Amino acid sequence: MLRILKNPRLIWLVLAIPGIAMVAGFVRDPVTAFDLIHPSGEYSVRLMIVAMMISPLRAVLGRRSWLDWLLAHRRALGVAAFGYGALHLAFYLYDMGDWGMIAEEAVIFSIWTGYAAMLIFAAMAATSNAASQRMLKANWKRLQRLVYPAAVLIALHWLYVDGEWEAMLAHFVPLLVLEIIRVVLMLKRRSARRAKHAMVN
Ligand code: HEM
Numbered sequence: 001m002l003r004i005l006k007n008p009r010l011i012w013l014v015l016a017i018p019g020i021a022m023v024a025g026f027v028r029d030p031v032t033a034f035d036l037i038h039p040s041g042e043y044s045v046r047l048m049i050v051a052m053m054i055s056p057l058r059a060v061l062g063r064r065s066w067l068d069w070l071l072a073h074r075r076a077l078g079v080a081a082f083g084y085g086a087l088h089l090a091f092y093l094y095d096m097g098d099w100g101m102i103a104e105e106a107v108i109f110s111i112w113t114g115y116a117a118m119l120i121f122a123a124m125a126a127t128s129n130a131a132s133q134r135m136l137k138a139n140w141k142r143l144q145r146l147v148y149p150a151a152v153l154i155a156l157h158w159l160y161v162d163g164e165w166e167a168m169l170a171h172f173v174p175l176l177v178l179e180i181i182r183v184v185l186m187l188k189r190r191s192a193r194r195a196k197h198a199m200v201n
Pocket of ligand 1: 037038039041042044045048085088089092111113114115116117118121154157158161162167
Protein backbone atom coordinates (compact mmCIF):
# COMPACT_ATOMS: atom_id res chain seq x y z
CA MET A 1 0.00 0.00 0.00
CA LEU A 2 1.16 3.59 -0.65
CA ARG A 3 3.41 4.73 2.20
CA ILE A 4 1.64 8.08 2.40
CA LEU A 5 -1.60 6.31 3.43
CA LYS A 6 0.20 4.98 6.49
CA ASN A 7 1.16 8.42 7.72
CA PRO A 8 -0.97 9.05 10.86
CA ARG A 9 -0.49 12.84 10.61
CA LEU A 10 -2.01 12.82 7.15
CA ILE A 11 -5.01 10.79 8.39
CA TRP A 12 -5.62 13.27 11.23
CA LEU A 13 -5.31 16.16 8.76
CA VAL A 14 -7.75 14.63 6.25
CA LEU A 15 -10.23 13.95 9.06
CA ALA A 16 -9.88 17.54 10.31
CA ILE A 17 -10.33 19.31 6.93
CA PRO A 18 -14.18 19.50 6.94
CA GLY A 19 -14.06 20.72 10.55
CA ILE A 20 -11.51 23.41 9.70
CA ALA A 21 -13.77 24.54 6.81
CA MET A 22 -16.77 24.67 9.17
CA VAL A 23 -14.90 26.70 11.79
CA ALA A 24 -13.57 29.05 9.08
CA GLY A 25 -17.12 29.53 7.76
CA PHE A 26 -18.35 30.24 11.28
CA VAL A 27 -15.54 32.76 11.99
CA ARG A 28 -16.30 34.56 8.71
CA ASP A 29 -20.01 34.68 9.42
CA PRO A 30 -21.21 33.51 12.88
CA VAL A 31 -24.84 33.61 11.68
CA THR A 32 -24.08 30.33 9.85
CA ALA A 33 -23.89 28.51 13.23
CA PHE A 34 -27.41 27.14 12.75
CA ASP A 35 -26.58 25.77 9.27
CA LEU A 36 -23.42 24.13 10.65
CA ILE A 37 -25.32 22.06 13.24
CA HIS A 38 -26.48 19.72 10.49
CA PRO A 39 -23.15 18.88 8.72
CA SER A 40 -21.16 18.62 11.97
CA GLY A 41 -23.74 16.17 13.38
CA GLU A 42 -23.66 14.11 10.19
CA TYR A 43 -19.84 13.97 10.10
CA SER A 44 -19.81 12.82 13.70
CA VAL A 45 -22.33 10.05 13.14
CA ARG A 46 -20.70 8.89 9.87
CA LEU A 47 -17.25 8.62 11.42
CA MET A 48 -18.69 6.70 14.36
CA ILE A 49 -20.46 4.30 11.98
CA VAL A 50 -17.31 3.72 9.88
CA ALA A 51 -15.34 2.99 13.06
CA MET A 52 -18.08 0.59 14.24
CA MET A 53 -18.28 -1.23 10.90
CA ILE A 54 -14.63 -2.37 10.87
CA SER A 55 -14.97 -5.37 13.23
CA PRO A 56 -18.20 -6.80 11.73
CA LEU A 57 -16.77 -6.34 8.20
CA ARG A 58 -13.66 -8.29 9.23
CA ALA A 59 -15.85 -11.03 10.71
CA VAL A 60 -17.85 -11.27 7.47
CA LEU A 61 -15.16 -10.70 4.82
CA GLY A 62 -12.11 -12.03 6.63
CA ARG A 63 -8.80 -10.18 6.67
CA ARG A 64 -8.43 -7.59 3.92
CA SER A 65 -5.64 -5.06 3.60
CA TRP A 66 -8.07 -2.11 3.41
CA LEU A 67 -9.81 -3.33 6.58
CA ASP A 68 -6.44 -3.70 8.35
CA TRP A 69 -5.71 -0.12 7.28
CA LEU A 70 -9.03 1.11 8.68
CA LEU A 71 -8.42 -0.87 11.88
CA ALA A 72 -5.02 0.78 12.29
CA HIS A 73 -6.77 4.17 12.16
CA ARG A 74 -9.87 3.33 14.18
CA ARG A 75 -8.73 5.46 17.12
CA ALA A 76 -8.42 8.50 14.83
CA LEU A 77 -11.92 7.83 13.46
CA GLY A 78 -13.38 7.60 16.98
CA VAL A 79 -11.63 10.73 18.23
CA ALA A 80 -12.72 12.61 15.08
CA ALA A 81 -16.33 11.47 15.69
CA PHE A 82 -16.04 13.00 19.16
CA GLY A 83 -14.46 16.17 17.70
CA TYR A 84 -17.32 16.68 15.23
CA GLY A 85 -19.83 15.96 18.02
CA ALA A 86 -18.12 18.69 20.10
CA LEU A 87 -18.29 21.12 17.14
CA HIS A 88 -21.97 20.22 16.65
CA LEU A 89 -22.61 21.04 20.32
CA ALA A 90 -20.61 24.29 20.09
CA PHE A 91 -22.63 25.48 17.04
CA TYR A 92 -25.86 24.52 18.82
CA LEU A 93 -24.91 26.44 21.99
CA TYR A 94 -23.86 29.51 19.99
CA ASP A 95 -27.04 29.41 17.91
CA MET A 96 -29.23 29.12 21.01
CA GLY A 97 -27.28 31.92 22.73
CA ASP A 98 -29.30 31.79 25.95
CA TRP A 99 -28.37 29.48 28.87
CA GLY A 100 -31.93 29.50 30.19
CA MET A 101 -33.27 28.17 26.90
CA ILE A 102 -30.40 25.70 26.63
CA ALA A 103 -31.25 24.32 30.09
CA GLU A 104 -34.96 24.14 29.18
CA GLU A 105 -34.19 22.16 26.01
CA ALA A 106 -31.71 19.85 27.74
CA VAL A 107 -34.54 17.82 29.30
CA ILE A 108 -36.39 17.23 26.01
CA PHE A 109 -35.96 13.64 24.78
CA SER A 110 -34.60 14.63 21.35
CA ILE A 111 -31.88 16.75 22.98
CA TRP A 112 -30.88 14.81 26.12
CA THR A 113 -30.23 11.75 23.95
CA GLY A 114 -27.59 13.91 22.14
CA TYR A 115 -26.00 15.00 25.43
CA ALA A 116 -25.97 11.42 26.75
CA ALA A 117 -24.27 10.15 23.56
CA MET A 118 -21.77 13.01 23.80
CA LEU A 119 -20.88 12.05 27.40
CA ILE A 120 -20.11 8.51 26.21
CA PHE A 121 -18.05 9.86 23.30
CA ALA A 122 -16.09 12.09 25.70
CA ALA A 123 -15.29 9.17 28.04
CA MET A 124 -14.20 7.03 25.09
CA ALA A 125 -12.07 9.76 23.53
CA ALA A 126 -10.40 10.60 26.86
CA THR A 127 -9.39 6.97 27.38
CA SER A 128 -8.45 6.11 23.81
CA ASN A 129 -4.72 5.95 24.58
CA ALA A 130 -2.27 3.23 25.58
CA ALA A 131 -1.86 4.54 29.15
CA SER A 132 -5.64 4.36 29.85
CA GLN A 133 -5.79 0.94 28.22
CA ARG A 134 -3.07 -0.33 30.59
CA MET A 135 -4.67 1.31 33.62
CA LEU A 136 -8.27 0.21 33.00
CA LYS A 137 -7.36 -3.35 31.89
CA ALA A 138 -10.59 -5.34 31.25
CA ASN A 139 -12.72 -2.28 32.02
CA TRP A 140 -11.23 -0.54 28.98
CA LYS A 141 -12.97 -2.98 26.64
CA ARG A 142 -16.21 -2.56 28.62
CA LEU A 143 -15.93 1.21 28.25
CA GLN A 144 -15.35 0.91 24.48
CA ARG A 145 -18.51 -1.24 24.22
CA LEU A 146 -20.52 1.80 25.39
CA VAL A 147 -20.34 2.86 21.74
CA TYR A 148 -23.39 0.58 21.15
CA PRO A 149 -25.72 2.44 23.56
CA ALA A 150 -24.22 5.68 22.17
CA ALA A 151 -25.23 4.61 18.65
CA VAL A 152 -28.80 3.86 19.83
CA LEU A 153 -28.97 7.27 21.56
CA ILE A 154 -27.75 9.04 18.41
CA ALA A 155 -30.23 7.18 16.18
CA LEU A 156 -33.05 8.30 18.53
CA HIS A 157 -31.63 11.85 18.73
CA TRP A 158 -31.57 12.07 14.94
CA LEU A 159 -35.04 10.61 14.54
CA TYR A 160 -36.66 12.87 17.13
CA VAL A 161 -34.79 16.08 16.35
CA ASP A 162 -35.25 15.79 12.61
CA GLY A 163 -38.37 13.63 12.17
CA GLU A 164 -37.03 12.34 8.85
CA TRP A 165 -36.36 8.68 9.54
CA GLU A 166 -35.15 7.83 5.99
CA ALA A 167 -31.72 9.51 6.40
CA MET A 168 -31.26 8.02 9.86
CA LEU A 169 -32.14 4.51 8.64
CA ALA A 170 -29.89 4.85 5.57
CA HIS A 171 -26.97 5.35 7.97
CA PHE A 172 -27.83 2.82 10.67
CA VAL A 173 -29.39 -0.12 8.78
CA PRO A 174 -26.13 -1.23 7.06
CA LEU A 175 -24.41 -1.28 10.45
CA LEU A 176 -27.29 -3.20 12.02
CA VAL A 177 -27.33 -5.79 9.21
CA LEU A 178 -23.57 -6.30 9.52
CA GLU A 179 -23.83 -6.73 13.29
CA ILE A 180 -26.62 -9.30 12.88
CA ILE A 181 -24.52 -11.27 10.34
CA ARG A 182 -21.54 -11.08 12.71
CA VAL A 183 -23.56 -12.52 15.60
CA VAL A 184 -25.02 -15.30 13.40
CA LEU A 185 -21.52 -16.24 12.16
CA MET A 186 -20.17 -16.19 15.70
CA LEU A 187 -22.95 -18.49 16.95
CA LYS A 188 -22.41 -20.85 14.00
CA ARG A 189 -18.66 -21.01 14.60
CA ARG A 190 -19.22 -21.59 18.32
CA SER A 191 -21.65 -24.47 17.74
CA ALA A 192 -19.26 -26.00 15.12
CA ARG A 193 -16.44 -25.80 17.68
CA ARG A 194 -18.64 -27.43 20.34
CA ALA A 195 -19.63 -30.24 17.93
CA LYS A 196 -15.93 -30.86 17.10
CA HIS A 197 -15.02 -30.84 20.79
CA ALA A 198 -17.81 -33.34 21.55
CA MET A 199 -16.55 -35.65 18.77
CA VAL A 200 -12.97 -35.54 20.12
CA ASN A 201 -14.15 -36.37 23.65
C1 HEM B 1 -24.17 17.25 22.69
C2 HEM B 1 -25.47 17.39 22.66
C3 HEM B 1 -26.21 17.58 21.37
C4 HEM B 1 -27.10 18.57 21.10
C5 HEM B 1 -27.51 19.66 22.05
C6 HEM B 1 -27.57 18.39 19.74
C7 HEM B 1 -28.49 19.21 19.10
C8 HEM B 1 -28.99 19.02 17.83
C9 HEM B 1 -29.98 19.82 17.17
C10 HEM B 1 -30.64 21.06 17.78
C11 HEM B 1 -30.20 19.32 15.97
C12 HEM B 1 -31.20 19.83 14.90
C13 HEM B 1 -30.47 20.68 13.90
C14 HEM B 1 -31.40 21.20 12.82
O1 HEM B 1 -32.56 21.47 13.10
O2 HEM B 1 -30.90 21.32 11.69
C15 HEM B 1 -29.38 18.14 15.83
C16 HEM B 1 -29.35 17.34 14.74
C17 HEM B 1 -28.51 16.27 14.58
N1 HEM B 1 -27.56 15.82 15.50
FE1 HEM B 1 -27.26 16.55 17.34
N2 HEM B 1 -26.95 17.29 19.21
C18 HEM B 1 -26.10 16.76 20.16
C19 HEM B 1 -25.28 15.66 20.04
C20 HEM B 1 -25.13 14.93 18.86
C21 HEM B 1 -24.16 13.91 18.64
C22 HEM B 1 -23.16 13.40 19.68
C23 HEM B 1 -24.33 13.47 17.35
C24 HEM B 1 -23.60 12.43 16.55
C25 HEM B 1 -22.74 11.59 16.99
C26 HEM B 1 -25.40 14.22 16.77
C27 HEM B 1 -25.89 14.04 15.49
C28 HEM B 1 -26.90 14.76 14.92
C29 HEM B 1 -27.44 14.50 13.60
C30 HEM B 1 -26.98 13.41 12.65
C31 HEM B 1 -28.45 15.44 13.40
C32 HEM B 1 -29.40 15.53 12.23
C33 HEM B 1 -28.90 16.52 11.25
C34 HEM B 1 -30.05 16.92 10.37
O3 HEM B 1 -30.48 16.09 9.59
O4 HEM B 1 -30.49 18.06 10.52
N3 HEM B 1 -25.87 15.11 17.70
N4 HEM B 1 -28.63 18.00 16.99
